[in-house]
Amino acid sequence: MQIKEFISIRQEKHLKELFEFLRFPSVSTDPKYKQGILDCANFLHNELSRLGCNKVEVLDTPGHPIVYAERILDSSFPTVLVYGHYDVQPAKVSDGWDTDPFEPVIKDDKIFARGAADDKGQVWLQLKALEYFNEFSANDLKVNLKFLYEGEEESGSENLDNFIIQNKQMLECDVVLISDTSIIANNVPSISVSKRGLASLEVEVIGPNRDVHSGIYGGVLANPIVVLSQIIAECRNANGQVTIPGFYDNVQNYSTEQRAVFKQAHDLMTSYKDLAKDMKLSKTVSELGFTGYESTSIRPTFEVNGMWGGYMDTGVKTIIPHKATAKVTMRLVENQNPQRILDLAKKHILSLDSQGCTVNVVFGDAAQAYSNSLDSNLYKAGELAMQNTFGVKPIPTLDGGSIPVGESFKRIMGKETLFLGFGLEEDNIHSPNESFGIFNFNKGIETIIEFLKIVSNKGLDIAS
Numbered sequence: 001m002q003i004k005e006f007i008s009i010r011q012e013k014h015l016k017e018l019f020e021f022l023r024f025p026s027v028s029t030d031p032k033y034k035q036g037i038l039d040c041a042n043f044l045h046n047e048l049s050r051l052g053c054n055k056v057e058v059l060d061t062p063g064h065p066i067v068y069a070e071r072i073l074d075s076s077f078p079t080v081l082v083y084g085h086y087d088v089q090p091a092k093v094s095d096g097w098d099t100d101p102f103e104p105v106i107k108d109d110k111i112f113a114r115g116a117a118d119d120k121g122q123v124w125l126q127l128k129a130l131e132y133f134n135e136f137s138a139n140d141l142k143v144n145l146k147f148l149y150e151g152e153e154e155s156g157s158e159n160l161d162n163f164i165i166q167n168k169q170m171l172e173c174d175v176v177l178i179s180d181t182s183i184i185a186n187n188v189p190s191i192s193v194s195k196r197g198l199a200s201l202e203v204e205v206i207g208p209n210r211d212v213h214s215g216i217y218g219g220v221l222a223n224p225i226v227v228l229s230q231i232i233a234e235c236r237n238a239n240g241q242v243t244i245p246g247f248y249d250n251v252q253n254y255s256t257e258q259r260a261v262f263k264q265a266h267d268l269m270t271s272y273k274d275l276a277k278d279m280k281l282s283k284t285v286s287e288l289g290f291t292g293y294e295s296t297s298i299r300p301t302f303e304v305n306g307m308w309g310g311y312m313d314t315g316v317k318t319i320i321p322h323k324a325t326a327k328v329t330m331r332l333v334e335n336q337n338p339q340r341i342l343d344l345a346k347k348h349i350l351s352l353d354s355q356g357c358t359v360n361v362v363f364g365d366a367a368q369a370y371s372n373s374l375d376s377n378l379y380k381a382g383e384l385a386m387q388n389t390f391g392v393k394p395i396p397t398l399d400g401g402s403i404p405v406g407e408s409f410k411r412i413m414g415k416e417t418l419f420l421g422f423g424l425e426e427d428n429i430h431s432p433n434e435s436f437g438i439f440n441f442n443k444g445i446e447t448i449i450e451f452l453k454i455v456s457n458k459g460l461d462i463a464s
Contacts, residue, residue, distance in 0.1 A: 001136040003449050007442045010128070014445075015111070015438070017047075018124045019104040021086075022113040028064055028087035028155040037151050040086050041065045044123075044149055051130050053147070061159040064151030068170070071130070071145045078459050079144040080452070081173035081415070083405055084123035084180060085153035088115035089430050096432035109438050116436035118429035122179040122421060123149060125441055129448035142456035146173055150405075156365050157404060164412045174460060175378050176409045177451070179444060181399065181421030184268050186439055189386045189394040192419040193379065194371035196297070197332035198402040199341045200364035203228065203349060204325045207357045211310075211319040222355035224324040225309045231352050231359070232326055235302050235345070239288035240295070242302045242330075244348045250335040251300060259294070265397055266293035269425070297398035300341075301331045327364075331400060338366035367404035372416050377460045382418045385451035389443060420451060 001009075024040035027033040041058050048056045048069040056069040064087065072079075091101035091114035099105050104113035111121065126147075133141040148171065150160055164171060181192045207224035208217070237243055254262070266272060272292045276284045286295040295301075309324030311317035330341060346361040372379060374396055386394040399419075406417040422444035428434045 003132065003446050006132050006136060007445055010131075011438075011442065014124070014128055014441075015106075018111070018121060018441070019113075021120050021124055022104045022111075022115055023102055024086075025102050026087045026115070026151065027090050028152040030090060034064075037064050037087060041067050041149075041151055044086055045069075047127060048147060051127060052134055053145075059163075061152075061163055063155070063159045066151065066160075066163060067147070067149040069147040073141065073144055075144075077142050077144050078175070078455055079146060079173040080455065081146045081148060081171060081176045081409075082126055083148050083150075083176055083178045083409075083417075084126060085119050085150045086123060087151045087154050088118070088120070089154050091432070091434075098433055101432075101434070106438070110435040111438065111441070112433055112435045114434055116434050117182075117423040117427040117440075118434065119153070119180045121436040121441055122423070122444060125422070125444035126177075126179055126448055128445045129452060132445070132449050133452070140453060140456060143452050146171065153405075157408075160405060161408050161412065164408055168413060171413065173413075173415060176406070176415050176417040177448075178403065178406065178417055178419050179421045179448070180403060181419045182423040182425055182427070183421070183440075184265070184395060184397065185424070186437070186443075187390075187392075188268050189390040189392065190265075190397045191379070191382050191386065191394045192399045192421065193374060193396045194297070194334065194398045195369060195403050195406060195419070196300070196400055197334075197336060197338055197369035197407070198329060198365060198367045198404065199332060199338040199345070200327070200329045200366070201342060201345060202325060202327050202362045202364060203231065204323065204360040204362070205231070205309075205354070205357050206323050206360070208320060208322060211322050214318045214320050217320055221320055222357050223320050224357055225321060227355050227357050227359075228307070228309070228324040228326055231349055231354075232304055232307070232328075234352050235328075235348065240285055241287060242300065244302070244341075244344050246344045247300065247341065250337070251333055252298070252335060254298060262294055262298065262398070263291060265395055266291045268395065269293060293398075296400035298333055300333050300336060302345075303329055303331070305329055331402065332369050334369045334371050336369065338368060342366060365404075367402055368407045368411070370403070370406040370410065370417070371398075372418075376416060378416050378418050381451060381454050381458075381460065382420050385447050385454055386420070388450050389447045418451075420447065422447070 025036035026040035044067045053069040053071045101114040184190045205224040205228040305327045307326040310321035422440040
């Protein structure tokens with residue numbers, strides 16, 4: 001059976017199965033959804049078993065379980081390790097959803113549900129590619145497949161590195177395939193060739209040893225919220241540049257020719273053109289001298305993700321609060337060492353005027369940036385697969401987000417990762433009304449099949 005015919009005939013079945021997958025409230029950040037996580041992991045286990053994997057396991061970690069499977073055909077074949085995650089971000093109707101986030105619906109040829117694009121829809125299209133080979137093209141698959149689906153990507157993949165370290169032999173492969181990214185547009189395919197790194201910290205400012213009356217003590221005791229605000233403000237200037245000494249020491253300077261390529265990608269990304277309007281803002285902001293695309297890809301950032309302190313209930317409570325806290329994340333680019341950046345940030349923050357308050361800095365997650373070469377055989381295989389299915393050569397893109405597992409596979413196992421994803425910027429991942437286009441779901445199945453056929457025929461010596 002031809003691939004397009006398979007996808008067309010099976011679409012209703014595939015979507016019905018995907019909807020069942022999407023209904024599990026597999027929220028990894030909230031303990032009350034533990035059963036939803038377990039049920040979802042078992043659902044994946046059953047599907048991988050049905051697809052004829054030689055080995056399928058739900059493996060415990062100190063956090064949520066990892067679903068692992070393998071389909072080993074011949075030791076002489078190349079081995080592709082397929083990664084994805086079955087956990088999702090929290091979601092409820094009151095967040096702004098038009099429908100129940102865990103009851104999928106189709107509107108305007110899109111699937112609306114939490115996890116539709118990130119990452120259940122893309123996990124499911126990977127499995128449907130294997131289904132095609134199982135039923136209609138078994139002799140054409142000359143690739144060993146291993147599957148690693150984790151249940152805590154959305155909560156920081158806290159246990160994944162240790163799992164990879166402890167199971168290096170089991171996970172041994174030639175390359176890694178991840179479908180958890182986006183394309184520029186349905187008629188402008190693209191492949192992400194880099195991911196920014198991440199360094200997070202929490203800043204706590206402690207003032208008087210208790211909340212005190214702002215009339216009696218206002219003007220003589222420093223207000224921790226004001227102090228914290230001033231400290232945060234001292235970490236970035238009006239030009240969008242981070243002011244932490246040494247922050248930019250290892251940031252790469254790109255040539256005029258390279259930046260011309262980045263501008264081409266920027267111009268093709270329609271989301272930048274209407275971004276202010278879409279976000280109900282009067283304008284967007286970028287680091288001085290850089291486009292919006294460059295500011296979200298080749299430049300590092302300093303962002304405040306949350307800030308709180310004092311009285312936040314209804315009405316007025318006239319106090320100087322005891323404490324104020326801020327959560328900060330810094331997106332990092334290649335050659336920036338996350339631990340060094342955290343140390344520099346802490347040193348800078350502690351050097352600023354605390355106005356008599358105590359300042360504490362606690363480190364959180366840290367992940368190195370990741371990139372791969374356009375000259376690699378792995379990239380060429382993905383490029384050819386996408387060109388064959390979309391009809392045009394994909395554009396390499398630099399992504400602002402972080403998928404730390406790519407760097408983990410490279411650092412721990414020495415393996416390169418291909419980010420072959422099919423979402424769109426408009427999919428609202430992590431936001432209300434997350435969606436995934438049916439076109440993208442089907443095109444993803446087709447492209448993964450094509451990629452596996454290319455590797456089956458040529459191995460990973462794509463350039464030959």
